[in-house]
Amino acid sequence: MEFDLTEEQQQRIRRIRDAAGRLPRPEPGEAAGRDVWQAAGESGITGLCLPENHGGGGLGALDTALGLEAFCAGGADTGLAFAIAAHLLACGTVLAQHAGEPVRAELLRGLASGRTIAANAMTEDGAGSDVSRLATTAVRDGDAYVLDGVKSFVSNGPLADILVTYAVTAPAAGFLGLSAFAVPTDLPGLRIGPPLAKAGLDGCAAARVEFSGCRVPGAYLMGAEGQGSAIFQTSMTWERACLPAIFLGTMEAQLRRCVTHAGQRRQFGRRIADFQAVSHRLAIMKQRLESSRLLLYRACWQVDKGSQDAGQAAALAKVAVAESAVANGIDAAQVFGAKGYLTAEGVGGRLSDLVPLHIFSGTTDIQREIIVKGMGL
Secondary structure (H helix, E strand, O other), rough: OOOOOOOOHHHHHHHHHHHHOOOOHHHHHOOOHHHHHHHOOOOHHHOOOOOOOOOOOOOOOHHHHHHHHHHHOOOHHHHHHHHHHHHHHHHHHHHHHOOOOOHHHHHHHHHHOOOOEEEEOOOOEEOOOHHHHOOOOEEEEEEEEEEEEEEEEOOOHHHHHHHHHEOOHHHHHHHHHHEEEEEOOOOOOOEOOOOOOOOOOOOOOEEEEEEEEEEHHHHHEOOOOHHHHHHHHHHHHHHHOOOOOHHHHHHHHHHHHHHHHHHHOOEEEEEHHHHHHHHHHHHHHHHHHHHHHHHHHHHHHHHHOOOOHHHHHHHHHHHHHHHHHHHHHHHHHHHHHHHHHOOOOOHHHHHHHHHHHHHHOHHHHHHHHHEEEOOOO
16 A cells, blocks of 8 residues: 655645645635635636536546645635535536536536535525435426425525525435425525524534525436435535545644744743643644544545445544544643633634534534444444
């Protein structure tokens, strides 16, 4: 097994890190605007795994994760990185693999450049972890589908040009009754609510979305009727394997700042790095980062191989990164002392930006259920 990165990979990582450091940062408490998205798109980050013939990078899961990690390690806002990862992994991969060619030609080049922003509209008030309880319906009417329902938490919703959404087309069919749609946000009957107030990830705006008699042309159905559940699970494997890479980048930048601070800060006539209470904490932070990184890289490698174990590997990686990110965030605040509690210090990513990794793309408890089932229990 080869652990070294190729020269091509290293050059791409350097390019993305450098570009991330030059990006305009959203104002505190505000979501990134289209100007930031387009600036990010120039680095290639918004199209990493989209097809080359549609302006994307044509990369696999591992190289996509390396790019997202480099983006945050280079200093990009964690909320912006989350927004881009959601746009790319939960939406771009679905459109690239399942949309018809006219829709692919219409949308993918804009997605790859960051000029077109995508949002994943799945979660509902009564259907979070239990996606079988979706209430949004899509009824065939001639050459269109009429969508009715409300999606409760749509990341990128306020900025979105296109929604990847899921609705029930055959209520009696259970798992096989769900279908996937690409929905342009300028269609009549679609209403996007105001940005939701969140505790963190401010760079990514989220909103409720309501479909009320929204006629979606049949060309925007992705795959065939009834394939929505399978399409969603495929996109979630990509998202669970690759999206946590942004938190690896945040942890790397955070640890780098902690090491610098521990080497410069003096108390009782010594660097605080000379106290084992601090140096051992840094060693544990490094261990968490590297161990979760290995699990995530392996999961992405399995996605690229088409392994039947990719879903379980992605679940293991997501749990490991989530636990490491939160624990490292707490330790980083302690290394910085009182300054670690100041918003201005940031310490490489506020704790409130790290906690959501336990919730989105399937909660940590859901990931453990996937792991247990993979063990044959």
